[in-house]
Amino acid sequence: MTAxxxxxxxxxxxxxxxxxxxxIEHSRGIGYADETIGDRDSHGVLWARTPLRLRHGRPEFGRIHPQRQRRAMSRLLCQVCAGPAGRNEDGVLWILRDYRDDWPSWPNRMGVTEPPICAPCARLSAKLCPALRRGAVVVRVGSCPVVGVRGMLYRSGGGRPVPVGPTTVAFDDPAVSWVRATNLIRELGDCVIIPFEDLP
Incomplete structure (x- = not known):
């Protein structure tokens, strides 16, 4: 399938x-002037509107599709093939750029916007993805709650919202009602780094 x-x-x-x-802005944050029920998630967060036209035109490798990222992240689907992510008794499989020097227990407590992956796609990605060729690790993640979103933060502008800049916001932060989300975030925990050769 991956070929x-x-x-x-x-x-x-x-x-x-x-x-x-x-x-538009209202007392509790931002919204679309013509907002529909599908514009918000179950947490009440406003999401970017992007048409679903998979495989139409050319892939833009530096850009992530908001709805497909959200679907893969919320359902723990492989970010490459959209099948079920790799999973065993030790947890869900992720492939990450190698930042083990950042802190002693990395990647525990790290928030990620990259959805998980299946074993065949992890091997393929390590070979083909330019970012991962610079150094990647495969991680089994024991806990990965959905904790927030990444997107554009706005502030009140006297009736017209003013963009502040990209940000990451937890669901329990009041600022989340001023964000137009593009990525769902999970926090990784109970992580075990495994060798590529141990992938099934």
């Missing part, structure tokens, strides 16, 4: 450009 993959499932394509939108 036919041209681009990872979460990659955006050229025919999936962001749709036009008008933001």
């Amino acid at each position: 036919a993959i041209v681009a990872p499932y979460i990659t955006a394509w050229t025919e999936e450009q962001e749709l036009p939108y008008a933001l």
